[in-house]
Every structure is written in structure tokens, then in C-alpha cells.
Amino acid sequence: MTTPAAPSVLSFRPSDAVQRVIDTSLRVQQPQSSGDLVSLAMGEPDFDTPQQVRDAAAKALQDGYTHYSPLLGEPALRDELAIRIGGLLGSSVSTNDVLVTQGGTAGLAAAILGIVNPGDKVVIPDPTYSLYADLVSMAGGTIVPVPLAEDLHWDLDALAAALDGAKMFVFCNPSNPTGIVHSRAELEALAAMVAGTDILVLSDEAYSDLVYTPEPFTSALEIGGLAGRTIYCQTFSKSYAMTGWRVGYLWGPADVIASAARVHNTFNGSMNTAVQLAALTALQTCGPDIERMHASYKVRRELMYNGLKDVPGLTVSSPEGAFYLFPKYDADLPASEMVAHLRSHGVAVRPGSEFGRHGEHHLRLSYAASAEAITAGVERLAAGFAALK
């Protein structure tokens, strides 16, 4: 016997805030991996969280840390984070201005929803991490995408022009999806552009421990002209291989953090207590783990780069950070169709167009995959390109 379908009595339309995201989002849901597919599409470490961090979470639960945490986060964790942030700034910071968030995602959301009013102009690089545009759309802001230069770094003239009248500039360094690292000189140039304005800078440094350039990584907090106007967004996801734990943090000007905290508390209440205590253990003990993972990514980065640079029709820029490569291809096929074509050759990658319109004709490949997967994936990609000729 079949059950009759319930009559539809509801006429539902998502809120305008959600509808704006639906209408404008470039994010694509990856199809499920199946069969013999090699995936170079992942945006997360392929390492497990270090054992001592897992032990710390288990111990915290056994020790009875099962109650609500303070709304801005566990004091011991915030104190430790304040010391680290102070180290970048070169001056001490107040623990009051550190907000622990549900991963970098919720930190970005709290910052953007706490700052942006309908109609506010928010400048983002194009391409960049696609969450920024969705959050600005949700807030009702106006996104101003600035195309990157040919080498995937900022086009400084275009950026300066776009910043005119802007409320905020949002970027990530190192960059997802391009794998480039903005140098100290680029950050100094940004500081000169915003000098004398009220423009805020949201610096998402999720991949700051994954840098392979000879020049050491520079945080926006180290640049005098940026520090006072920067909201610093961090996450434990990438450095500590803790994507599933959902813990990150924000630091910035006191009134901006107070506004972000209001969003955070309204949406989330407080954070998971045991997870925060495990995150504190990660900060205190994972230096060697970060080095171990960095060394492994470095080898795999070479492997992928050397494989891709000889594929006819691909132009690969030097991978400087994160765990991504963002090659440009010359075939006359939109990135979404190219990704489908490559899937039919047994390799999953992401379309550059998912990260902005100027990401078109690029692919994002992740080397957070095994050496075997990288080798096989690059071979399949090369076969896919050869089949187009």
C-alpha cells in the first residue's frame, strides 16, 4: 500500500538574507566520490589530529568538563592565544579582545555580520575563498571583486581603485585557492592604500603555518599600518589537522570584536568546552607535529608541481603556501565542464570559477593527498588534457 503524499499547505520562501546567498553563491557541491576516482579536490589535511590532542579532549570529558564555557571562550585558551597574538604584534594584547569561534568559518561569519550593513562595499580578491562573498551577500553588502594579476598576486593599482569608499577588505594569506603567499612588501602596499581611511581589513591566516617561500611568512598583524585596523581570523583546522573539531578565533579592535562576539553569542551561545581544552593542548605541544606535516606537504608540493609543469596546455605558477596549486589551462572549455571531463578520466579537482569569475579557466588541485594519489591524479589529468587535443 502506498502512503498518499501529504498535501502541501505551506508556501515557503527563504528569508531574503538566505535567498541572496542562493542567488549569488558560486560554491559548488562536489559529487560523491565513487569507484576508482583519485581525489585532488580536498580542502583539508589528510593527517589525523595529533594523539595528545585527542587524549586531552578525552581527559577533559572524563574530568567533568561537560558544562557551558564562558561566552567568549575558555579563559586559559584565550590567555594563551593573546600571548601568541601579542608575539605577532610586538606588544601585549588584552585577552578580552580574543574571541574563540566555531572554526574559522564562524569567525569569518561573526566578523562580517558584525561589521557589514546593507549596501556597504566590501572588497575581495577574485578569485578567493568563496565563503567571503556568501557572507557579504547574507549581510546585504555589495561585493567588489578585484581581479588578481597574472601571477595570482594582487594587482595593486586595481586594488587601490577598488578600495575607494570601501568599508572592508577581506583576504586570505596564504591564499585558498591560488596557493600564493602575499609578501611583506605587498602587505606594506596595502597599508599605504588604506592609510587615512576607516577601511577595516579582515586577514584570514588559516594556512599561515603552511608556507614554503624563502622569505618567512608575514602576518598582517606585523605591519604597523595594518595592525590597528585588522581583524585577525585563525583556525586550528589546517595547522593542527583539526578540521572536525571546529575551533578557531578572532582578534581585532575592541569594539569590532565586541560586535562580532554579539553575533557569535546570538548564533552559537558558547563553544564546546572539552574541544577548547584540547585546542590549548594543541597550542602548547604541537610544534613538532606542525613541522612534521609541513615537511610532508613540502615533498608532495614538489611532486605535484613537477608533474603538472610539463603537462601541455597548463601554466602553473609557483606554489608558495597552503596545499593548493591553481594552474591555468588554455583549452576552450569552462572550468565546470573541464572538471566534469577530468572526472571522466578518473581525477577529481575543483573548478577555479567556484572561487570567483576570474578563476575561470583555472583548476584548484590539493596536494593534501598521498604521493600515490598525486602521481596517479596528475597522470590522469595529463591524459584528460591529451584527449582534448
Ligand SMILES: Cc1ncc(COP(=O)(O)O)c(C=O)c1O
Ligand atoms: C582560507 C580559509 N579560511 C577559512 C577556512 C575555514 O576553515 P574552518 O572553518 O575549518 O576553520 C577555510 C577552509 O577551507 C579556508 O580555506
